[in-house]
Amino acid sequence: MKVAITVWKDRVAPVFDVAGSCIIGETLGYGHPLQEQQVVSLPVLSIQNKVALLVSMGVSFLVCGALSQECELQVVSQDIELFSFIAGDINDVVSAWGNGSLAEQRYSMPGCGCPRHRRRQARRGCQNGFGHNR
Amino acid sequence: MDVVTTETILESISDGVFTVDLDWYISSFNRAAEQITGIKREEAIGLRCSEVFKSNMCEHQCPLAKTLSSGEPIINQTGFIVDLSGKRVPISISTALLKDSDGKIIGGAETFRDLSELEQLRKLRARSRFGEMASNSPAMQEVLAMLPVVAQSPSTVLVLGESGTGKEVLARTLHQSSRQKNGPFIAINCGALPDSLLESELFGYRKGAFTGADKDKAGRFALAQNGTLFLDEIGDISPAMQVKLLRVLQEQEYEPLGAVKSEKTNARIICATNRDLEKLVVEGSFRQDLYYRIHIIAISIPPLRDRREDIPLLADEFLQRFALLNNKSISAFAPEVFARFYAYRWPGNVRELENVVERAVVLCSSETIGERDLPTEIVQDSQGPEGRVQQVSAASGTGLDVRDARREAEKVCIIDALKHNRFNVTAAAAELGLHRATLYRKIKDLSIVVHDQMSQ
Structure with missing residues (x-):
């Protein structure tokens, strides 16, 4: 499985809708480290093209900053599990993915308290906090 | 201080x-x-x-x-x-x-x-609006009037209209105003996929169902649970798929490939097509029972040429959106641009208008979009049929009989559309209001060599 983490200036990109690049790596799932990381440029103007690119690269998980409802629908409808409103240094976030600690307050965007971290996937809707139902 | x-x-x-x-x-x-x-x-x-x-x-x-x-x-x-x-x-x-x-x-x-309030005020300028659908046209009033009632009902809806009229926008609007609005809206283009792929996309499959199925995959019906499933280009599915779809619509249950028991679905179904389903039923290529199963509430969206009153409203909305996306402070269209828009026949309907405005916003270097920012086909076509005839005559010499003139005109239109869409046949077919297969047939009949054209 692959995870994509949007990146800008060594941090998680603030807005997925216009994010220009991401790190994509192999993973066994949330809580497992990223292998074979590569930086990939993303289309900036078209949400459809951006999501289509992620799908074509076999991405199953997306970690990103803020994203609009339009984007969220597109991502979730493509069976990509979403970890949104995440902020932080990209290396720290990659490590937090690997040890399953993205739910910690320090990786939340301001205004998003820990339980409001949003993790969404098709058919399962919002889950409060990470690591539930696992 | x-x-x-x-x-x-x-x-x-x-x-x-x-x-x-x-x-x-x-x-x-x-x-x-x-x-x-x-x-x-x-x-x-x-x-x-x-x-x-x-x-x-x-x-x-x-x-x-x-x-x-x-x-x-x-x-x-x-x-x-x-x-x-x-x-x-x-x-x-x-x-x-x-x-x-x-x-x-x-x-x-x-x-x-x-600027949210200003945005709201701008939207209120439309005489009638329901969700994302806005219109000042009498031809659309009947459609807009029935949307709130239809949205609340769980019945299957059939959306009819030429390519590019906004069938998916209407379906999305119905979903956003329905009881299932908190559920997902899942869309699939049935005409774009071969049968076997469409079946696994719609119904999903179980691990081991076929070579390469190394894990379970949820189909679109499963993804649309508690939400809405939009089946676009329903008129293009094969007779075998029609039977399978009929069963789901009748029984509200389906079997993923390789599954041993049926699964229930409660997704609201919205179908759409740009084809004449009644004619397809008469010809025998569309099942009558499926037609009556999906033809419970039919909504027909008029083409843009029949609701030209909406052109300023739609063009203005697209301008605001693309100016925002491109970070440009373009505020208006020059009056001659609207004259061109009114005169053009818009074979690609609202989608074509959207693309024309996007192109104009990208190319425009001032605060007002002028004629120079429009594609040549809009300027030429809006000069009226004479302009086209002259173009055909100039290209082919004089002395054409009616049949030849029609073939030449058709050839010019198709080559224009292909060039305009970078020789993407699907996009060109959408712009011309033709089915993709029809466009392929015409390309062959008219001896249009796509590869030579590409190198020009």
Whole structure:
């Protein structure tokens, strides 16, 4: 499985809708480290093209900053599990993915308290906090 | 003016104001900024402005970065921020340098205004609106009047209309106003996939169902549970798929490939086609029982040429959207542009208008879109049929009989559409209002050599 983490200036990109690049790596799932990381440029103007690119690269998980409802629908409808409103240094976030600690307050965007971290996937809707139902 | 007075003024104004230091950390954040972003001052101060403000401009077009590098203020650059609920809030931004008492630059100040109310007012200009569907045209009033009632019903809906009229927009609007609005909206283009792929896309499969099925995959019916499933180009599915679909619609249950028991679905079904289903039923290529199963509530969207009153409204909406996306301050169309828009026949309907406006916004270098920003086919075609005939005559010489003239005209139109769509046959077919297979047949009949044309 692959995870994509949007990146800008060594941090998680603030807005997925216009994010220009991401790190994509192999993973066994949330809580497992990223292998074979590569930086990939993303289309900036078209949400459809951006999501289509992620799908074509076999991405199953997306970690990103803020994203609009339009984007969220597109991502979730493509069976990509979403970890949104995440902020932080990209290396720290990659490590937090690997040890399953993205739910910690320090990786939340301001205004998003820990339980409001949003993790969404098709058919399962919002889950409060990470690591539930696992 | 002392510090206390300045703070009092900043707290009393309705524009959001924040300041940053030279490392982009927020140093002050006023009350209006709290209201617009939904983030409290205590949380915002000391954090990176891009992670608090969350604007589409932060990564690529930061006005404050421009001001800090050039020293020049920026006035009213438009964009959007994403609030904590994921809503895009339209804003305009102005920036200025922040200097200390010695005149040394210590950061920047950003003032931003919430444009949501203006956006709402702009939308209210439409005589009738239901969700994303807006119209001033009498031809659309019947459609708009029935949407609120249809949205509340669980019945299957069939949306009819030429390619590009907005069938998916209507389906999405129905979903957003329905009881299942909190569920997913899942769309699939049935005409784009061969049978075997369509079956696994719609119904999903179980691990081991076929070579390469190394894990379970949920189909679109499963993804659309508690929501809406939009089946586009339903008129293009094969007779075998029609039987399978009929069963799902009748029994509300289906079997994923390789599954041993049926699964239930409660998804609301909205179908759409640009084909004449009644004719297909008569010809025997569409099952009559499936036709009656999906033809419970039919909504027919008129083509754009039959509702030209909507052209200014739609063009204006597209202009606002693409100007925002491209960070351009284009505010209007020149009057001659509307004259061209009114005269053009819009074979690609609203989608074509959207594409024309997007192209114009990208190319436009002033504040008003002029004729020079329009594609040649709009300018030529809107000169009337004479312009086309002259074009055909010039290309083929004189003395054509009616059949030859028609073939030549058809050839010119198809080559134009292919060039316009970079020889993407599907897109060209959509623009011409033809089915893709029909366009392939015509390309063959008219001996249009696509590869030679591409190299020109």
